[in-house]
Amino acid sequence: MIGLNWYLAASAILYSIGLYCLATKRNLIKMIIGVEILLNAAHLNFIALSTTTAGLDPLARTYVIVSIGVGAGVIALALSLTLLVYRHYRTLDVRKMRRLKW
């Protein structure tokens, strides 16, 4: 039996971990993992805040359901693009993919 704050804190820390991952990791797969952690943090926040004594807010839950679906689509697309990038550059290091830069 712990309070709302614990969950909010957990979601905040998850969110920071996601950002941290995006900021420091060079591997594309790792960056996608970071994106997923960010998504999970937001979901946890939604669910925790919608669980009140006044009742469960159904709208928040349906938003999370939709968001899970869309997030999965985004990640799948990112992964397939990663694969193509890997075939092209033979590496997953974002710092070596510089051909886009002029």
Next chain:
Amino acid sequence: MGLEFVVEVALIVFLIMFALLAVELKKLAYAVASLGLMSTVLSIIFYILYAPYVAVINLLVYAGAVIVLFLAVLSLMKPGEEEGKGKMYDIIAEIPGGVLFIIIAVILVQILTTSYIGIQFAYGKTLNLPSLIPPQMQSMLQNVAESTWRVRVIDVLIQAMALFVAGLGVAVLFRRERREKE
């Protein structure tokens, strides 16, 4: 203070730990496995927060399908190629990001825990795992289904279409992949 407290704190600790491991582990397969564990733990947390639908979908999609997809992509790459060289942990090289990470974490925790004091958190009477959802909550859960399929039916359908398109797109990308291989 009791069993519930210990279990919940343990879950949150595991959640954060697995998230950190997923970010920090050098071997990508391990990192992905850790991500899957994190999603599983998150699903359990959703479940005890009276969100069984979300929990099940999270389990299916993030702990299941997405992880499979990750592993499939990894298996299509040359072994060894994707792993970084050197030690398992490489924290010192990432100090600037880490500092920012700690700043954000502190501020976010600060904001979130102070802004919502007015909200009465509903969960927390008993931790009775087999019939986790108390009877008065059951009707409210019906509302979730209700609102998914009645109130928000249009965006649910749009989402379904977007997912379909994403699925097609991924299929096309993978297919071109295979063709190039041939």
Next chain:
Amino acid sequence: MLPLAPWLCWGIPVIGAILTPLLAKINHKVRDYGAVLFSIVGFIFGLSMVPDIFAGQVVNWFTGKVLGSIPYESKVVWISKLGIEMGVLVDPLSVFMANIAGGLGALIMVYALGYMHGDPDLTRYWFFKNFFIGGMVLLVISNNFLQMFIGWEIVGLCSYALIGFWHKKKEPSPVPDYKTEGEYNAMCGMKAFITTRVGDVALLIAILTIYASTLRTGNPTFNFLELREQVEWVRLLVANGLLIPTIILLFGGPVGKSAQFPLHVWLPEAMAGPTTVSALIHAATMVKAGVYLVARVLPIFVEVFEATNLTNALCTFSLVVACIGAFTAFLAATMGMVAREVKKVLAYSTISQIGYMMLALGIGGLTGYVAGEIAEGYYAGTFHLMSHAVFKALLFLSAGAILHATETKDMFEMGGLKQYMPITYKCMFIGALSLAGIPPFSGFWSKESIFDAAWVLAEEAYQHGYAIIGATGYILLFIAVITAAMTLFYSIRLIAIIFIWPESEYIKERKRRGEHIHEAPPVMWVPLAVLAAVSVIGGLLAPAFQVFMLKGWERVDVHASFEILVKTVTSPTIFMTLGALALGGIPAYYFYWSRKIDPEEFLEKHGFFRAVHSFFYNRWYINDFYMKVIVGGFIKLSNAVYKFFDQAIIDRFNYALAWVVRSFSQAFRKTHTGDLNYNMIAAMLGIIAILLLLLFG
């Protein structure tokens, strides 16, 4: 009708067109037969509406529910405040045209299975062919101007794409200005597209003017039925002095699309496409779109102008239509008498026959002006449209069979084909007789009813004291009859040169090489036989056709009887017709059939006829005039603009702009490392700033 027939009769061919590239992935057989199947199913839906017209009410065959009476509208309102809607209109004219387009379309698709067999670009061909059928049916079955214009543009696009269908051909060009035949074909497509565009712009301006005036009266609409009901828009147009310009501009669309006098120059060049395309688009259906539009707006004009006492405007409009029609009929017939290529002869005769239809509709309008009834001319025009669609498709498809067998377009390189292609010979002969208006083929009845309508107009006009219109009626009748004489002349010339004359050097040469000329395969001659049969019995369809076409016209009382045929034959104009046939037929017989007089020698001897011949052969020099003055002038103007505006002003401005942008980006390019992590760190800093604002702000 079958459920949703007015929507599906154009929806199915369009869907078929979109599916063609997909079917092509399976294999070629599925693609070919699938495309033909879609057009046939679309036609069945169109055909199912015919019983409804006869019954006068629209019934759903499956549920047995009566949906409404003729004219029946089914529509979806899109923006009700602006009167923009999508809908279909089931009335005699639309159903008639939809069946002409759908039926001939399906038949010609079957023929194309044989004719186009083995072409490498068939996917493109089937796509545009089905898309054309869908667009054409959409054009005629729309219930409003806007949607009709969409169909109008679709058929224009398909026409362009199909004329230039063989743009990859590497053979030398028939005209010295271009390197290959493919280039020439592409140019022909462009010429058709641009020439018709002139008319389309006029039509669009007219439609928008009418729409704007309905908008001003507070009841905006494009809908045909609503335009007929409300008359305020006419008053507003008159108050602004725009009525006459608007209705003349409205006629500009038909002039372009139906190849009438100032814009007729594109149709002969349009023959560069495959013969099936010429048959469907440039003979049977698309060029009739203009006739359809005039037939569509004429009753509306009669009604609204009567309601507002503006019958003078009706007179002007009808007079323009009739005069342009008559003049075009004459003009094109003179060119047809001297053309060398089979398909060009047919193209000129198409222009000429469409002129007849316009003439009939104009006569109808004029009769409406003097006597208050347009039914006679309206019926004559639409009946001629039907019989012409059939016999011209027949002629084109026969010509296609001949071209397929001999691989030449020039008819002086043929000759003696009667013995090699007996079925084609018979079918084409029937088509030519029908075209020339020889009794009892369908062309005779329809053309005779036009003469009759002109005669009635003149009589009525004198009776009601309109001497000038009466005189005009006689002049129009005279031109029409003279044209009929020329029509018979070139019909006999066409048949005689291709089939009766001794074999040409070219044919002998081919035979020496062992390439024998064969009769067309059944998939090609069966459609020919069907069309020939309809041409023969066409006259018998007249009573039923009249009942069909004039269904729902309150003022006219028609019943299915053969009186109409008797009336046609006993009309005073019958003697003029027979005289004209003799006038055209006898010289043609001596020149070409019995060859008692050699045409070449005759021209040598008589300088006057030589001059006339070359004048006609060069198409009255109208084409050259357009080429020199309009095209050449435009190119000169463009060059001047290029030099003094484009190069002098715009280019310099762009150089300056480019210089500014380049210096700017040179200065900032250092910050763009291309490293995603830096971008992310910047994003994090932004988030921290926002969070701090939240915390302390």
